[in-house]
Every structure is written in C-alpha cells, then in structure tokens.
Amino acid sequence: MGQGAAVTDRACGVTRRMLLAGAALPWAGCAPPPGVTGALMGASAERGHLLRAPRPGGAPVAGGKVHVLIAGGGVAGLAAARALRARGIEDFALLELEDTAGGNSRGGEVSGIACPWGAHYLPVPGDDAREVQALLEELGLRRRVAGRWTYDERHLCHAPQERLYIDGQWQEGLLPVLGVGATTLSQYARFASRVESLRRADRFTIPAPRNAPAAHRALDALSFARWLAAEGLDDAHLRWYLDYCCRDDYGAGAAEVSAWAGIHYFASRHGFQPPGAEGAERDAVLTWPEGNAWLTRALAAPLGDRVRTGRVVLRIAEQRAGVEIDAWNAATRAVERWQARHCIVALPAFVAARVVEQAPPALRLRAGHTRYAPWAVVNVHLREPLRDRGGAAPAWDNVLYGAPGLGYVDARHQSLDPRPGPTVLSCYRAPGEAARAAMLARDWRGWLGEVVDELSGPHPDLRDKATRAEVARYGHAMAIPRPGTLGLPGAADAATARLSFAHADWAGYSIFEEAFTLGHLGAGRVR
Known part of the structure; x- marks a missing residue:
C-alpha cells in the first residue's frame, strides 16, 4: 500500500501529552487513506x-x-x-x-501472516495443572530428557520477551525502571516481600483450589486497589504496573478486581521480582504467531x-x-x-x-x-518492519507506559527467518464494561485510528507502513474476578x-x- 493510515494527531484530537499522561484517547473516526483495507472479525455478536x-x-x-x-x-x-x-x-x-x-x-491470517484473534500465549504449566501438562506431552511440546522435563524451544517465546516504552525510549521488562527514584524502588521491594509472605503462608496455585483457604477469602473480600492503599503502596509507577497487569489478565483494573486476584497474578507463578532481585527473569511461555x-x-x-x-x-x-x-x-x-x-x-x-x-x-x-470485560484485538499488517526508538531491542510483547491500550505482540518475533519482512502487530485493547455497546458499533477504521494514534510516539512510521487492519471484538471476553x-x-x-x-x-x-x-x-x- 505505502501510505498507511495517514491520520494526524491534530485531526483526531490526540496530543503526545495525552498519550504520555495516560489520558483516555478519543475513539478516532478518522478515515484511512485509499489503499488501506480492513474488516471486523472474531465473535459474532449477531x-x-x-x-x-x-x-x-x-x-x-x-x-x-x-x-x-x-x-x-x-x-x-x-x-x-x-x-x-x-x-x-x-x-x-x-x-x-x-x-x-x-x-x-x-486465530487467523492477515495478508498471509498468522496472528491471534485472542489469547496469545500459555505459561509453562506448573505441577498443579496436570491435565495441561499431559496435553503438552501429547502434542510433543513437553518431554522428559535425562530425568528432567524440557519444552520444545521452537515453541517457547524467543528473547527478548518484553519491553516498555517510557520517557521517549524503550527499556527491558515491563516494570518501570528508567528514571525511578529510591521511593519507587523501596515500594517495589516491599510489594515483592508481601507477595512472597502471602505465597508462603497459603499456596497460590493454577488451577486455583476449588475450596479456597480462609486467607484467600479474606483477600477476596476487598478490591486490589483498596488492599494496596491499606498497605501504603501508593507509588505511581508501581500502581500503573499493577493496574496494567490486572487489565492484561482480567480485562479490568485494580479498582475492580479483588485483592486475591491481584496477588494471585504474581504468587501463583513467578512472584514479583523488583529490579536487581536474584532470579528476576520471567517464567517461560509457549507462544505461536497465531x-x-x-x-x-x-x-x-x-x-x-x-x-x-x-x-x-x-x-x-x-x-x-x-x-x-x-x-x-x-x-x-x-x-x-x-x-x-x-x-x-x-x-x-x-x-x-x-x-x-x-x-x-x-x-x-x-x-x-x-461481570464481563469486553476485549478487542487489532491486527495491523505492515509492509515492512518499523523503525525503532532508542533503548531496548524489539521484543515479542511491547507496552507503552500510561497508554490506554495493552501494547502489541509482533507475529514475526517467533520466526526463524533472519531476513526483515512484512509482519503483523496484534494490538490488545480492554476498553472497560461501559464501552461494550460503543465498541461493538465501531468499524475497523476507528480501531485502526486509535491504534495508530497511540503507537505514533514510538513508531511514527506506522502510519505509512500499515496496509490492512482486521479487528476481533468480544463483547463478553472474560469474567472479571471481582470481590x-x-x-x-x-x-x-x-x-x-x-x-x-x-x-x-x-x-x-x-x-x-x-x-x-x-x-x-x-x-x-x-x-
């Protein structure tokens, strides 16, 4: 196509300040230029x-x-x-x-490139998920070698796995570390300590036990945001990250999900690793372009x-x-x-x-x-790779600090072909319950305009390289683990x-x- 979705920040009423401040972006109705095509996919609301x-x-x-x-x-x-x-x-x-x-x-394909319409990864399961482990063995993804379980590396997420765009550059990992002060680092460490103490007191497992222990039920009685406030954990960087994690896994923020759900996100898998902590690398995940x-x-x-x-x-x-x-x-x-x-x-x-x-x-x-969180996945085909801002190298999962969206994954990241080429960015959106009816009424142009506006900071050339957008929408995508x-x-x-x-x-x-x-x-x- 060559011209991309040539909508401007001014035309759509979006400014860089709004993006960096994390303000809610308007739902852009800007029409892409001739040559950009699109379609609505996913669940059939009709x-x-x-x-x-x-x-x-x-x-x-x-x-x-x-x-x-x-x-x-x-x-x-x-x-x-x-x-x-x-x-x-x-x-x-x-x-x-x-x-x-x-x-x-x-999942599906956009211009011949496989991409997801929804869930895009599976963490390597622990021993409590025995049925899932058995499935992975059956599919040849997991096998025992020299007495130890190993996973087929072709299906494990290739490094680098995650990065965050903050203060005009990319950093490794999603927990903000660029420019944060001693107070922020102290709260990171304190939250990590609380997660670890709760995990040791009462196991958090996936799948969760059908009869929750009393300590879990106590956490389930209040919202995650209320629990964090009671713990004095009010640092803006920490709270943004925890809210992002809740929206990413549950489709709703820390004010809506229970404290049990917020703690479970970390305690059931990899814990919470503050900067410099020993063993801070995230658990491996299985993922595929689709x-x-x-x-x-x-x-x-x-x-x-x-x-x-x-x-x-x-x-x-x-x-x-x-x-x-x-x-x-x-x-x-x-x-x-x-x-x-x-x-x-x-x-x-x-x-x-x-x-x-x-x-x-x-x-x-x-x-x-x-109650249910609505969800949308905007798959944007690019005729060639995007230029990159300074900092961490391109990753599989790419998130913008303070942005309304949940970032994007690159379908080409798992490719073993070293040659640059066209790709698809799968951009995840969790607009909130109140937006359900409006999101189902939008066409693909509005979704594409919103994504292009949001990503124009780290990727100003996205406008000129996008050729097609296919949008999968789910009015009731997932249950919200409310108190x-x-x-x-x-x-x-x-x-x-x-x-x-x-x-x-x-x-x-x-x-x-x-x-x-x-x-x-x-x-x-x-x-």
Missing part, C-alpha cells in the same frame, strides 16, 4: 444476540441423538471432548456458535464432524431419560432438536443461566455475580444427574489452564 430475541418460530427439525452433547466449543468444551475420548466415549457431538471452535483462543489457536486447532482436529459449528444453543432441558437441546442452525436457519443422555454445558455462566431450563441455584448465583468471587458455588455444585458444567467462568477468571481443567472435570461426571 448470533449471540439471538438469545435475547424471541425464539425463532417453526417446529424443530431432528438434530441428532448422542450419548453426550457438549454445548460450547471454547477451550473448556474442547477439553471435555478430549477427556471423553480418553475414557473411550466416542458417541458425542459438540455445538459451537462460531464458524470455528476455540472461543477466545482462535497465538493459542495453535492449541485449539490441535484439540479440534481429531474430532472431525462431531464439531457442529454455526449452532446457537437456545434451550437445554433435563428430562427423566436424558437431555433435550435446541439449537439454531445458522446455515439452514432452522431450530435443531438434539437428544442426549448427558449434556456438558461449556457456555459462559450468563448464557448457561439463560438457556438451561430450571437453572440450578448455583448457576443462577454464579451468573448473577459475574466475592471465591465465595460463589463451583461447577460441581451446579451439576445434576444429566448436566455438568465446564467453563472458565466457574473459576472466576479466564485463563487456558482453568478452562482446560474444568473441561476435564466436567467430562469426568459423565456416566
């Missing part, structure tokens, strides 16, 4: 909203009769299918609303035509001899009626509560408490003789390990 409309008329047509029907084809639903097959249960079908399974872990779609495609591949896409589950009714499931077929525009001995409900809690007739009280409680989440009933509490439940919502926060484990547990209740 199909999802069929659940709010009057039920389509006409008598249902026969869908099928199976031993087990899985409602929902995200990570939990795919994990449930894998677990059924491991038990020798092959008579099942999986109904998925979208045209491909994978949920928030899907993100976690690499994993969900591998899970879906052996299922064949048992995966029925383009089905909107409208009704799940438990009966004496089985379960009756009605689903709208987007291709035939007819309601299908399925019969099953057992149904694994791998749907978000708010959807499950709507479609399950006589929903169990545990499901109603979970759905009533859970009180640990006190809610779990999936086992909602299970009945014919129904089991499996979705990351039952953990209270959305990560691969939780969804995958819950899928296995849901399948384990099938008789």
